[in-house]
Amino acid sequence: MRPDEDGGHVRLNARQREQLMRIGTRLRLQPRMRLYEEGDEANAVYAITEGAVKSYRELPSGKRVVCAFLFERDLFGLAELGQYVNSAQAVTAGIAYRLPLEELARILKQDSELQFQFLMKVTHELRESHRRAVMINRKDAPGRLAMFIAMMHQRLSTGDHRVPLPMSRSDIAAFLGLSLESVCRAAADLERRNLVKFEGRHVAIITDPARLARLVATL
Amino acid sequence: MRPDEDGGHVRLNARQREQLMRIGTRLRLQPRMRLYEEGDEANAVYAITEGAVKSYRELPSGKRVVCAFLFERDLFGLAELGQYVNSAQAVTAGIAYRLPLEELARILKQDSELQFQFLMKVTHELRESHRRAVMINRKDAPGRLAMFIAMMHQRLSTGDHRVPLPMSRSDIAAFLGLSLESVCRAAADLERRNLVKFEGRHVAIITDPARLARLVATL
DNA sequence: CGGGACATTGAAACGTCTCAAACGATGTGG
DNA sequence: CCACATCGTTTGAGACGTTTCAATGTCCCG
Numbered sequence: 001m002r003p004d005e006d007g008g009h010v011r012l013n014a015r016q017r018e019q020l021m022r023i024g025t026r027l028r029l030q031p032r033m034r035l036y037e038e039g040d041e042a043n044a045v046y047a048i049t050e051g052a053v054k055s056y057r058e059l060p061s062g063k064r065v066v067c068a069f070l071f072e073r074d075l076f077g078l079a080e081l082g083q084y085v086n087s088a089q090a091v092t093a094g095i096a097y098r099l100p101l102e103e104l105a106r107i108l109k110q111d112s113e114l115q116f117q118f119l120m121k122v123t124h125e126l127r128e129s130h131r132r133a134v135m136i137n138r139k140d141a142p143g144r145l146a147m148f149i150a151m152m153h154q155r156l157s158t159g160d161h162r163v164p165l166p167m168s169r170s171d172i173a174a175f176l177g178l179s180l181e182s183v184c185r186a187a188a189d190l191e192r193r194n195l196v197k198f199e200g201r202h203v204a205i206i207t208d209p210a211r212l213a214r215l216v217a218t219l
Numbered sequence: 220m221r222p223d224e225d226g227g228h229v230r231l232n233a234r235q236r237e238q239l240m241r242i243g244t245r246l247r248l249q250p251r252m253r254l255y256e257e258g259d260e261a262n263a264v265y266a267i268t269e270g271a272v273k274s275y276r277e278l279p280s281g282k283r284v285v286c287a288f289l290f291e292r293d294l295f296g297l298a299e300l301g302q303y304v305n306s307a308q309a310v311t312a313g314i315a316y317r318l319p320l321e322e323l324a325r326i327l328k329q330d331s332e333l334q335f336q337f338l339m340k341v342t343h344e345l346r347e348s349h350r351r352a353v354m355i356n357r358k359d360a361p362g363r364l365a366m367f368i369a370m371m372h373q374r375l376s377t378g379d380h381r382v383p384l385p386m387s388r389s390d391i392a393a394f395l396g397l398s399l400e401s402v403c404r405a406a407a408d409l410e411r412r413n414l415v416k417f418e419g420r421h422v423a424i425i426t427d428p429a430r431l432a433r434l435v436a437t438l
Numbered sequence: 439c440g441g442g443a444c445a446t447t448g449a450a451a452c453g454t455c456t457c458a459a460a461c462g463a464t465g466t467g468g
Numbered sequence: 469c470c471a472c473a474t475c476g477t478t479t480g481a482g483a484c485g486t487t488t489c490a491a492t493g494t495c496c497c498g
Contacts, residue, residue: 057353063356115335
């Protein structure tokens with residue numbers, strides 16, 4: 001019952017990939033481009049192959065909660081089958097495939113192996129969501145940000161110690177359940193303690209992996 | 220592509236239910252009974268038909284984070300396929316079915332309709348997890364507790380305004396990301412404002428549904 | 439009846455939030 | 469080419485609310 005996994009990322013075989021390509025339409029993502037809005041009728045699922053997307057919820061007060069950041073090989077729009085319950089917006093330029101729900105359902109019912117991969121995928125997202133819950137449980141802003149950076153490092157592994165943070169500080173704040181200002185201060189704090197160094201606003205360099213790891217593990 | 224849903228709860232047909240019963244073993248849940256531990260090899264999925272279970276993660280510091288409370292018709296143990304990444308413990312007495320992963324996988328591959336129900340179920344859990352994220356985003360303890368009570372009311376609808384809260388205050392705190400004391404104070408606060416009244420520790424009575432709803436919606 | 443876990447309440451300390459102001463990059467029009 | 473407007477970011481100071489620590493109270497089960 002073990003699928004072809006790689007750090008939680010499901011791998012499709014050539015046939016499956018080709019099958020999806022056939023029903024999907026390629027989408028060129030532009031920064032800030034909206035893919036769907038909360039409340040829209042859900043008629044497609046999306047798969048990213050390049051770039052970054054955020055899934056978020058708009059609150060009556062105008063505040064936002066970012067539920068997840070999605071990157072290459074992620075699937076989204078699946079979490080809500082009648083209507084979308086989140087909105088999705090591109091954070092950077094990139095490429096995504098739009099898979100019409102109708103046809104996708106047909107394929108999934110025929111190819112139980114492929115459907116199983118989808119089940120894996122959602123299961124994995126649920127796991128991620130739980131990790132987020134653990135992260136939010138921390139009370140200290142620097143700790144949360146450290147976990148976030150570690151998470152991004154793991155997800156977007158570059159081999160070295162450079163961690164891309166394509167999203168804005170506000171987005172990070174909306175994801176971590178902090179105010180924008182707290183994120184800034186937390187970043188400054190981590191830098192002051194020589195754990196990470198920021199290169200511009202969208203790259204973090206882990207300067208002391210061991211101590212950062214210790215901070216992350218200090219729950 | 221719309222499944223037979225009822226407020227997010229997937230309904231299985233008689234054949235499917237019977238199929239699962241055949242491979243499953245009935246489990247009599249006792250309060251505090253452990254179903255599995257984080258790190259154990261995952262060899263079964265569980266379905267509750269009665270009672271309440273919590274899924275939680277133990278942190279190095281000894282603190283706990285409750286990822287979810289599970290009730291009748293919920294499925295759990297699915298979120299982690301190689302090894303369990305959470306622990307699960309019964310909160311009350313009840314009944315659950317243990318579905319061995321091996322046989323379940325066989326059935327799912329044969330019955331793509333049933334597998335689809337499982338996909339729905341996990342998808343629904345992911346949605347729930349997002350709602351939790353929104354709840355945690357609130358900074359005020361009374362607001363969080365109000366949302367929690369509203370959530371429980373919706374999930375365990377009793378028709379009237381009585382809301383069962385089978386779990387302990389600590390569990391609620393571990394779920395909401397608050398300290399035990401804050402939950403108590405929040406409860407006292409809601410009671411002082413005449414929004415809900417507590418009958419013992421495990422029943423909340425919504426005395427002013429309109430104002431409670433307004434507080435819940437004040438995000 | 440007593441023990442132990444759970445729950446409640448009080449008082450002080452800490453850290454984030456909010457409000458406000460300055461800073462930096464970016465892009466447009468004079 | 470520069471002034472200027474705009475957006476996102478950074479930094480500062482005070483207020484608020486939760487956490488923590490500690491003591492007391494309550495329920496449940498042997």
